[in-house]
Amino acid sequence: MASSLIHKTTYEADNAFDSSLTEAFRFLEPQLRPPFPLTISTEPEYWSLNRAILHGILSEPHLAKVHIKHLHGIVIDGYSFFTNSLCQVVDQLYSKLVENVKVQLIYICSQLIDVSASGIDNLLVSLLRQIRGGDFSEPNLWLCLEMVNIFTQKWECLVEERPSIISCALYVFLRALSDHCRVSSNLQVNILKQKSIEFCVRVFKEQSHLCLKIGRDLIRVLQDLVHVPEFKDIWKDLLLRGYDISRLYRTKTCSKYFLLRITPEMETCLRFLLTKVKLGSQTRYQIWFARKFLNGPEKETVLIDIVRFVCCAYHPSNAVIVSNVVPRWVVIGWLLTCCTKNYVEGNVKLALFYDWLFYEEGVDNVMNIEPVILLMVNSVPKYVHMTNNLLEFLFILVDCYDVERKDLILKGVSGAFDEVKRKGVVKSFEVLTTCDGISPFLKEKLVKMLSLKNLSGFDKL
Known part of the structure; x- marks a missing residue:
């Protein structure tokens, strides 16, 4: 069935949601022209009419005002079903929509704000996520x-x-x-x-x-x-x-903000990588992901947002943690290797360590700080340069990020180290403090950090 809403190649299967909108429009098209029948017999008929009107607004810009008036006349649920259907259009179809349909999406959104439609905030979030x-x-x-x-x-x-x-x-x-x-x-x-x-x-x-x-x-x-x-x-x-x-x-920043900077398509791909792909088989998926989402001279800045998403918005279940799927720390290590610009790499590392700087037991989640400590520990000895690089960056942050509030940062980082050991994320830090491949200067800083017990000792670092 040909769609007037999306670009589709000949070999692509029909999209089920797009098809449901098209079918409703074709079946109910006679009812979409004035004078409108304002009686609806059943709930399924109401849903179908909503889909038909939605398709009409998107595909017939010249009749959009007529369709909107029709919608206002028949709505009985505060526009909830209609708005939810729009969210599905944005989340599932946005990248395939033809240009005039995207224009109509913005038009409908504006109209729904004016009538305080139920779920309009969800629609705005869906559109923001496509930026x-x-x-x-x-x-x-x-x-x-x-x-x-x-x-x-x-x-x-x-x-x-x-x-x-x-x-x-x-x-x-x-x-x-x-x-x-x-x-x-x-x-x-x-x-x-x-x-x-x-x-x-x-x-x-x-x-x-x-x-x-x-x-x-x-x-x-x-x-x-x-x-x-x-x-x-x-x-x-x-x-x-x-x-x-x-x-x-x-x-602590709520995870909803990190989701805002990841498109639904990107989120689906990342969740698949982190829940379905076995460790050792991830390379071809990573190459595909990079070609699709990171292929461009400026696109690597999205790495900053991906790191915040992986650390703070995706927390694997216990079943995933004990399985043989790709762990988060491996994905983080790969993302760091994707950085080609110094300012991007610096911001990616800041995104990785940011919750460490202000970590507070009972407020912060240990899962937010887990990936980087596991990356540092598991990079020894084969990729010890990664461990050195990350430790050096962490201690630069401690010394320079906010000099006036260094005590707060020292307390946060010290608490983060204590928490990952107490919660069993790592059994000990001996692999870091005894490794010959790690800079003696960094090992000395680390030992001092691990020995801090209270705020009064922070000036010794």
């Missing part, structure tokens, strides 16, 4: 600009009724800006950059409490924008006007 990191293609820049416009134009409504979505948008646009601010010669990027900055600055100035809901990763993403003039005042506010940075450091 790909490090992707300067015209379609990706277009989507990012359209989403900035939606959040700007619907500001009052969203702040009043869906405030939590504002912090999600802020996180996405701050991360996108870290890519866009590295490009200055592209007119489309410059327009997008300015609008994104205006939105983010407005959130900080008018809804600062929503910014702080992001937690410690707010500081991490802001650091990439310290060179942007508009964000210098934001830093002054954070540092000088009463914000407790230490408290923000101690606030």
Whole structure:
């Protein structure tokens, strides 16, 4: 069955969800023209009519307003089924949608915000997740600009009724800006950059409490924008006007923010790699993943977000941990080898160690810090250069990341080492403290770190 919504090659199987929309539209098309029958006999008929109207809005832009009025007339569930169906379109089909359908998606989204549709925040999240990191293609820049416009134009409504979505948008646009601010010669990027900055600055100035809901990763993403003039005042506010940075450091960032920077397709591939692929058989899957998602001059910046996802948003079950599938630390090691630019490698390592710096028992999850300690331990002796590299970076962070709050960081890192041993992630650190391949200087630093028991000893390191 030919689809008017998606691009499909001749050898591709039909998509079940796309087919359900097309079938509903073809069967009920006579009912989609005025005058509308406003009586619906059964629940399944209501669902089918919703699908038919959705297909009509997406495939017939010239009749979109008519279809929207029809939807308003028949809706009995607060638009819940309709909005959920839209989320499925975005999550399952977005990369295959024809261009005019993508335009219609933005139109419908705007209309549903106006009527406070049930689940509109989920739809906005689905669209935000399709903004790909490090992707300067015209379609990706277009989507990012359209989403900035939606959040700007619907500001009052969203702040009043869906405030939590504002912090999600802020996180996405701050991360996108870290890519866009590295490009200055592209007119489309410059327009997008300015609008994104205006939105983010407005959130900080008018809804600062929503910014702080992001937690410690707010500081991490802001650091990439310290060179942007508009964000210098934001830093002054954070540092000088009463914000407790230490408290923000101690606030763990919810995993939903890390999911925002991973497309559903990428998440599916990563979860497959981490739950189904046997250790030793992962190379061809990694090559395929890299070609699909990392193949481009700027696309490797998404590695930063992938590392945060693997560490903080995907925690394997006990059954997976004891199986022979690829462990997270192996995937992290591979991701580090994908870095070709120094600034990307530095940010990937920061993403890997970030929860170590502020680790607090009872607040943080040991699974967030597990991958890197296992990577360091298991890299000895065959890949001891990896262990040296990671330990050196960790101790640079301890000394230099935030000098004014070094005691807090020392406490966090010391607590993280204590926790991974106490929870049995590693049996001991002897493999690190006795290995001849590890720098004597790093071993000395590590031994001192492991000996710290309380805050009073932190100045000895």
